[in-house]
Structures are given as C-alpha cells and as structure tokens.
Amino acid sequence: MRSSARSRLQGTVLALTLFGLGAGMSAAQMGHESGMQYDLKTEMTLTGTVEDVMDVPGTGAMSGMHLSLKTKAMTIHVHLGPTAFVRKLGIAFAKGDQVTVTGSRIKGEGFEAILARTVTKGDSAITLRDKNGMPRWGMRP
Numbered sequence: 249m250r251s252s253a254r255s256r257l258q259g260t261v262l263a264l265t266l267f268g269l270g271a272g273m274s275a276a277q278m279g280h281e282s283g284m285q286y287d288l289k290t291e292m293t294l295t296g297t298v299e300d301v302m303d304v305p306g307t308g309a310m311s312g313m314h315l316s317l318k319t320k321a322m323t324i325h326v327h328l329g330p331t332a333f334v335r336k337l338g339i340a341f342a343k344g345d346q347v348t349v350t351g352s353r354i355k356g357e358g359f360e361a362i363l364a365r366t367v368t369k370g371d372s373a374i375t376l377r378d379k380n381g382m383p384r385w386g387m388r389p
C-alpha cells in the first residue's frame with residue numbers, strides 16, 4: 249500500500265519533470281501543483297486572446313488542455329480539463345481566439361494559473377465545472 253502510493257507519486261513527479269523540461273517551464277510555473285483547489289473566493293472573469301493551446305496526452309497530472317491567455321494586464325495559464333472532456337463540449341481553441349474565462353485564480357510559490365469554470369468564445373460557451381468549482385468530468389485518479 250505504502251510503496252505503491254510512493255511509486256505512483258514518483259511516476260507523477262517524473263511526468264511533471266519531463267513535461268516541464270519539454271515545455272521549457274516547470275510544473276510549478278504551469279500551475280500544476282498537487283492539490284490545485286478551486287477557490288470560489290478567488291473567482292474572476294478575464295477576457296483576452298489565446299496565445300497558445302497546450303494539449304498534453306495521457307492521464308498524468310499534466311495531461312489535459314490548457315491555454316495561455318493574454319489579457320491587457322497579464323498573460324496567464326488557464327487550466328481547462330481533460331482533453332477528451334473539453335473536446336466533447338464542442339469548442340475548439342486556437343491561437344488568436346478571443347475568449348472570456350471565468351475561473352479561480354490560484355497562486356503558489358512561483359506559479360499562478362486560472363482553473364477555468366466557464367469559457368466563452370463568440371456565441372459558444374462551455375461549462376467545465378459546476379458553480380462550486382467541482383469538475384464536471386468527475387474524479388480522476
């Protein structure tokens with residue numbers, strides 16, 4: 249029990265390290281610390297331009313779809329959710345898209361990100377989390 253939990257943790261750390269190296273950013277900079285929690289107190293709405301779309305395959309902590317969003321005030325990492333789930337909702341994101349994101353701003357040592365709850369692009373909107381910030385894709389290991 250104990251050792252399997254540890255090896256799972258080591259696998260996660262390795263995946264985070266590999267991804268961080270590949271992308272030239274550390275996991276921390278990406279906002280992917282363990283225990284990333286949606287916090288209703290830090291919910292905010294941002295409008296900006298998609299600078300980059302990151303789609304990381306697999307089921308690890310770094311997997312899923314992420315945006316780099318450039319607003320007037322800042323460029324911030326936006327964490328959407330599992331790629332398959334996001335795709336099913338029917339909006340594709342591409343560089344240059346104008347989007348409005350409502351989500352929780354999470355901060356830690358050296359990282360900052362938005363955990364998206366809703367994203368609107370043109371006339372389309374997707375809801376990734378319920379009003380309490382619970383992921384609509386359900387619990388993942």
Ligand SMILES: [Cu+2]
Binds near residue numbers: 278279314315326
């Ligand atoms: Cu992310």
